[in-house]
Amino acid sequence: MLRNETLRNIALTPELHDYLLVQGRMLPDPLLAELAERTREAIPDQAHMVVAPEEAALLTFLVRLLGARTIVEVGTFTGSSSLCLARGLAPGGSLITCDVSAEWTALAREFWTRAGVADRIELRLGPAVSTLRALPAEPHVDLAFIDADKPGYIDYWEELVPRMRPGGLILVDNTLFSGQVIDEFPGVKAAAVHAFNEHARKDERVELVLLPVADGLTLARRLPAEATSF
Numbered sequence: 001m002l003r004n005e006t007l008r009n010i011a012l013t014p015e016l017h018d019y020l021l022v023q024g025r026m027l028p029d030p031l032l033a034e035l036a037e038r039t040r041e042a043i044p045d046q047a048h049m050v051v052a053p054e055e056a057a058l059l060t061f062l063v064r065l066l067g068a069r070t071i072v073e074v075g076t077f078t079g080s081s082s083l084c085l086a087r088g089l090a091p092g093g094s095l096i097t098c099d100v101s102a103e104w105t106a107l108a109r110e111f112w113t114r115a116g117v118a119d120r121i122e123l124r125l126g127p128a129v130s131t132l133r134a135l136p137a138e139p140h141v142d143l144a145f146i147d148a149d150k151p152g153y154i155d156y157w158e159e160l161v162p163r164m165r166p167g168g169l170i171l172v173d174n175t176l177f178s179g180q181v182i183d184e185f186p187g188v189k190a191a192a193v194h195a196f197n198e199h200a201r202k203d204e205r206v207e208l209v210l211l212p213v214a215d216g217l218t219l220a221r222r223l224p225a226e227a228t229s230f
């Protein structure tokens, strides 16, 4: 096997994960912690979908780093990631977030209001691909976050890449899919994520990195039209 000698990652124990969250200032604040708890109570079998604390903190950090004013999110659920994205928005900025579930996003609306960010978040209910196709076609998005149904990832990517401004950032969640992306016989979702990873890797319109943050996070930066990443 190739490159094993360059493997530097250490397995995180629960104790080391706690240490990471404390020292990295990535512990959820009381409101995010309450949202995670309310999600666990209301939707116990899906609560694992809430964005991990270290990724949540990274989202806010990247939005601020980029000075993002226009954000698109695919996959709202109960609103943790949108809350973190919206918190980082530059003044006057806005976030469009898409989901198919009115029930799950009701909790999101409650917590956006309590966090004081509801005025900058627009929730669009319906299949994300339709919502994305209805966005202006020109490159205007500063940051996008894809975190929805895995078989849809390539379609979401294809709708978003042309709409990203040069230098804009697409973040894609779960790109290691619990390690199942390298299974010989992956399930449907893992196979879809692997197909997406292959698709993105060959896309010359972006430069990208795939990082072992939480369940795998791909960061892709839109290149100017005349540049290619290869």
Ligand SMILES: C[S@@+](CC[C@H](N)C(=O)[O-])C[C@H]1O[C@@H](n2cnc3c(N)ncnc32)[C@H](O)[C@@H]1O
Binding pocket: 049, 050, 051, 074, 075, 076, 077, 078, 079, 080, 081, 082, 098, 099, 100, 101, 104, 126, 127, 128, 129, 147, 148, 149, 152
């Ligand atoms: C992993 S969860 C999103 C988690 C969220 N980012 C968070 O941090 O809490 C995936 C979400 O995608 C939504 N979803 C699934 N299929 C969709 C589709 N075709 N269009 C839009 N949203 C979809 C689900 O309803 C679910 O809320």
